[in-house]
Amino acid sequence: MKKDTSAAKGTRASTPRAGAARAVTVTDIADAIGVSRATVSLVLRGSPLVNVDTRARVEAELRRQRYVYNRGAANLRRRTSTSVALVINDLSNPFFAEFASGVDEALGAKGYVTLLGSTGESPERQQAVLTTLMEHTPAGLILSPAEGSDATEVRQALGFNANVLLFNRELNGGDWDFLTLDNQQGAYLATRHLIERGHQRIAFFGGHADSSSCHQRRTGYAQALAEAGLKVQPDWLIESAPNRLEAAARSGELFAGEVPTAAVCYNDTVALGLMLGLASRGVQPGRDFAVTGFDDISEAAVAMPPLTTLTVNPRERGRQAAELLLQRLDDPTAAPRRTVAPVQLRIRDSSGPAVG
Amino acid sequence: MKKDTSAAKGTRASTPRAGAARAVTVTDIADAIGVSRATVSLVLRGSPLVNVDTRARVEAELRRQRYVYNRGAANLRRRTSTSVALVINDLSNPFFAEFASGVDEALGAKGYVTLLGSTGESPERQQAVLTTLMEHTPAGLILSPAEGSDATEVRQALGFNANVLLFNRELNGGDWDFLTLDNQQGAYLATRHLIERGHQRIAFFGGHADSSSCHQRRTGYAQALAEAGLKVQPDWLIESAPNRLEAAARSGELFAGEVPTAAVCYNDTVALGLMLGLASRGVQPGRDFAVTGFDDISEAAVAMPPLTTLTVNPRERGRQAAELLLQRLDDPTAAPRRTVAPVQLRIRDSSGPAVG
DNA sequence: CTGAAAGCGCTTACAG
DNA sequence: CTGAAAGCGCTTACAG
Numbered sequence: 001m002k003k004d005t006s007a008a009k010g011t012r013a014s015t016p017r018a019g020a021a022r023a024v025t026v027t028d029i030a031d032a033i034g035v036s037r038a039t040v041s042l043v044l045r046g047s048p049l050v051n052v053d054t055r056a057r058v059e060a061e062l063r064r065q066r067y068v069y070n071r072g073a074a075n076l077r078r079r080t081s082t083s084v085a086l087v088i089n090d091l092s093n094p095f096f097a098e099f100a101s102g103v104d105e106a107l108g109a110k111g112y113v114t115l116l117g118s119t120g121e122s123p124e125r126q127q128a129v130l131t132t133l134m135e136h137t138p139a140g141l142i143l144s145p146a147e148g149s150d151a152t153e154v155r156q157a158l159g160f161n162a163n164v165l166l167f168n169r170e171l172n173g174g175d176w177d178f179l180t181l182d183n184q185q186g187a188y189l190a191t192r193h194l195i196e197r198g199h200q201r202i203a204f205f206g207g208h209a210d211s212s213s214c215h216q217r218r219t220g221y222a223q224a225l226a227e228a229g230l231k232v233q234p235d236w237l238i239e240s241a242p243n244r245l246e247a248a249a250r251s252g253e254l255f256a257g258e259v260p261t262a263a264v265c266y267n268d269t270v271a272l273g274l275m276l277g278l279a280s281r282g283v284q285p286g287r288d289f290a291v292t293g294f295d296d297i298s299e300a301a302v303a304m305p306p307l308t309t310l311t312v313n314p315r316e317r318g319r320q321a322a323e324l325l326l327q328r329l330d331d332p333t334a335a336p337r338r339t340v341a342p343v344q345l346r347i348r349d350s351s352g353p354a355v356g
Numbered sequence: 357m358k359k360d361t362s363a364a365k366g367t368r369a370s371t372p373r374a375g376a377a378r379a380v381t382v383t384d385i386a387d388a389i390g391v392s393r394a395t396v397s398l399v400l401r402g403s404p405l406v407n408v409d410t411r412a413r414v415e416a417e418l419r420r421q422r423y424v425y426n427r428g429a430a431n432l433r434r435r436t437s438t439s440v441a442l443v444i445n446d447l448s449n450p451f452f453a454e455f456a457s458g459v460d461e462a463l464g465a466k467g468y469v470t471l472l473g474s475t476g477e478s479p480e481r482q483q484a485v486l487t488t489l490m491e492h493t494p495a496g497l498i499l500s501p502a503e504g505s506d507a508t509e510v511r512q513a514l515g516f517n518a519n520v521l522l523f524n525r526e527l528n529g530g531d532w533d534f535l536t537l538d539n540q541q542g543a544y545l546a547t548r549h550l551i552e553r554g555h556q557r558i559a560f561f562g563g564h565a566d567s568s569s570c571h572q573r574r575t576g577y578a579q580a581l582a583e584a585g586l587k588v589q590p591d592w593l594i595e596s597a598p599n600r601l602e603a604a605a606r607s608g609e610l611f612a613g614e615v616p617t618a619a620v621c622y623n624d625t626v627a628l629g630l631m632l633g634l635a636s637r638g639v640q641p642g643r644d645f646a647v648t649g650f651d652d653i654s655e656a657a658v659a660m661p662p663l664t665t666l667t668v669n670p671r672e673r674g675r676q677a678a679e680l681l682l683q684r685l686d687d688p689t690a691a692p693r694r695t696v697a698p699v700q701l702r703i704r705d706s707s708g709p710a711v712g
Numbered sequence: 713c714t715g716a717a718a719g720c721g722c723t724t725a726c727a728g
Numbered sequence: 729c730t731g732a733a734a735g736c737g738c739t740t741a742c743a744g
Contacts, residue, residue: 076720077738113473
């Protein structure tokens, strides 16, 4: 239960103000000017009950002694929390970094502090991180689950805390709020865009078929094809891990049977890898073969050719996630909500000129 | 002093487990199996004093009741802290995102939790963020100061907490630990590289002359020139805000007097802007004019031409910053330390072929 | 309007 | 090896 492994719990634990003066407390302030601690507390919390003159004296003394409010102690007594935990895959991923930035901005504006945790896409590490974070009694949690997360395990780590917002990946079995991108609509828009450019043979390239986001994107792709009276060809559904290397390696599979003229890619990373693979076999992306991505990572704009993709505005999604969680905190008993965030097609050169 | 403005302090403050079962405490566990709370506490902290049998019973009950340790309460009583505050400019900047990722990774491995704050490069916001974070009694603080930060103000917000590590920007007047990149050496390496390629007329482009990092980089640049018996020409020192637009706009200034054949740029963003400006006047960077950057942001590798620059490995810097802070926590009274992190030249096409 | 007392969940000497 | 008591810094009824 309590694995006592970390240095912070052992003898190496550090005192917050070690080597410095002892922290000033409400008692110090109260004693200094001859009022009770209760009065000081009321001043701190901005109560209108305090005599204006008493208030002034207290405030002067707070300043004089450089009093620092101990929010942890207050939260303990009041049984409240002023922190929110944010658990994501990895900040090295610009998408999550932007998302985290938006979350922190929106939370900070409401007086909450962000407790950060990263899973590195590992369910085991996720469990450890969640356990640690819960010990800090956050008011709520924003979680972008690691691939392969198990709802039961996650719920276990979360204890009875009901204030959870899931982002990006749904965990069925947990009745938690959920914010997702409109994957289906995005892939639909990309596919329709290629069809409008005159393409008839369009592949869907990359992603793991069993991941929910890949499934949704394939659905949007199929929908656009169906609307145009085009058929989904099974060997045009090509899986690939979402990294550049594997995507490049698998690009040959597009040329195994009937050769498509365009590919809707699972995401930008895959698209960039595919473009690499195409170029290395003498097929020039954007001219000989049209490619679209998903995410609009910063490299998309500067790639050669620049990548047509779907912008998701991760920073705005972060703000939105924070808002949704704050609403949940206001009404913990409300029914879980599912929110789908819009995505927008950004046309660049990789989807090429009109063909045919 | 205590401006009571934020929602979290007002009526909207939320209970941590609102709507759910009341939290299980050590008392619940103790009562359930008929031992004292002290015994439960000893088990939680892994004390060897507890009878092996008693320990087993306690641990079983902890599991049964899904006990969650309240680290805040423990920290209050023990006067310790298991969190570290990290304050940076903005996570949208990949450099800081990587850095934060490294910090969080290293802190998490030691059982600390990261409290996140961003300044948006505004000293005012920085004050507010620091004040809020200090109220959560972090064991220490890693701060990359906003441009224009004032040491006295920062110290004010920090109270008596001595456990501070500054990153990137020094604040004179504060006797804090400091981690910096080797700006001088980096610019020296870039300049020498250009000289070795045969350039004799080399400009230094971008940055604000009064910022310490720009000053250090210019020093390295001047040092390499001096070693080669080349003179620094004053009108080859061109200032520019570190953004692409202004850099592009100021590129004309290179052609005002005696025209250089190469430029060492303050950083990658400036270099990218300069390359844009050069291209727009028909000068092809990497062929007609050599350019180097600083930072190795992800765009550097995919720019056209790819940018010769200095890699700083921000993630590793983050880990290093965390390590340094943890050492400080171990010995709060040690003398402040200054650490210079190495940088490495990465040669790409923008610095062109050998000339002359 | 102000103060004395109890208590948030934990830990730590101190007895036994 | 275990328990009773005090206390970390704050807040909140409850008196007055």
